[in-house]
Amino acid sequence: MSYSSEEETDISDSELDEYVDRCYEQLKDGSRKVKFSDEVYRCPYCPGKKKLVYALKDLLQHASDVGKGSQNRDIKHKGKHLGLVRYIKDDLAQEDLSSELAGLALEVPTGNGVSELFVWPWMGILANVDAEKSSRLKNDLAERGFDPVRVRLLSTGGYAVVEFKRDWSGFYRAIMFEKEFEVDRRGKKDYCASPHLADELYGWVARDDDYNLKGSLGEYLQKNGDLKTISDLVVDEKRKTGLLIANLSNTIQELRTRVDELESNYCKPPAADIHVASQKDEIQ
Known part of the structure; x- marks a missing residue:
């Protein structure tokens, strides 16, 4: 059954998720173009706005605003933009971050103060958490694509x-977790400016200033993590890879030696055959 994204008849709320999935698949297979260069993006669903050019984070903000807009807005228009939000988070943003990480792996920064200190293993912080709703946090974050290992309420x-x-996929999810809160103006800077807006949930990635805090948050991070730069982790990963290769080389050499011994023993006639042959020579 063919599907046209140009149909403008309203759909019910129960059909919205399916519509979002279809729009996402269209974006993914290239039916709708979003990325025009490494820095230029456009919304394929708002051609009447003089084809506004966006940076990726601004396009995400635009799509999120429309997708979360008034209930009076056309359901299909919202669905298209919700599909665009998913496409940006799951495909475009991951692609761009993968390129950045590839660059980091090739050129490791040197010197002091050139890289941010992150809490390792990767951790995110949620502030203004409602204790009664905390049991649902992990599932909520998983549904939003952040794939958390666990969530600890302090x-x-x-x-x-x-x-x-x-791993690096965890770093990517942590960064996207932080970016989503920043887009919604609920990142760390927003929290520090208005920490007492208890009805709002804020989030960011844990860094050295969080690690060095006094109180329950700093104590938890110090007990369960360390401070590392990206370059530290890349160098450590290379060292571990080198050790792994060395261990594999040693194992392979040991196996080859063992195989040579087995082949040598296999080619030798049994001792009993040698004794019989020796007796035959003596008789002759």
Whole structure:
């Protein structure tokens, strides 16, 4: 059954999720163009606005605003932009970050103060957490694509710590977690400016200033993590890879030696055959 994204008839709320999925697949297969260069993006669903040019984070803000807009807005228009939000988070943003990480792996920064200090393993911080709703935090974050390993509610301060996977995919999810809160103006800077807006949930990635805090948050981070730069982790990863290769080389050499011994023993006639042959020579 063919599907046209130009249909403008209203759809019910129950059909919205399916519509979002279809719009996302269209963006993913290239039916709708979003990226025009490494820095230029356009919304494929708002051609009447003089084809506004966006940076990626601004396009995400635009799509989020429309997707979360008034209920009076056309459901299909919202669905298209919600599909665009998913496409930006799951495809465009990951692609751009992968390129950045590839560059980091090739050129490791040197010197002091050139890289941010992150809490390792990767951790995110949620502030103004409602204790009664904390049991749902992990599922909520998982549904939004952040793939948390666990969420720990701290006993005081209204904080929760989100733990991500230890690999680069965990770093990517942590950064996207932070970016989404920043786009909604609920990042760390916003929290520091208005920390007492208890009805708003704020989030960011844990860094050295969080690690060095006094109180339950700093104590938890110090107990469960260390401070590392990206360059530290890249160098450590290379060292571990080097050790792994060395260990594999040693194992392979040991196996080859063992195989040579087995082949040598296999080619030798049994001792009993040698004795019989020797007796035959003596008789002759």
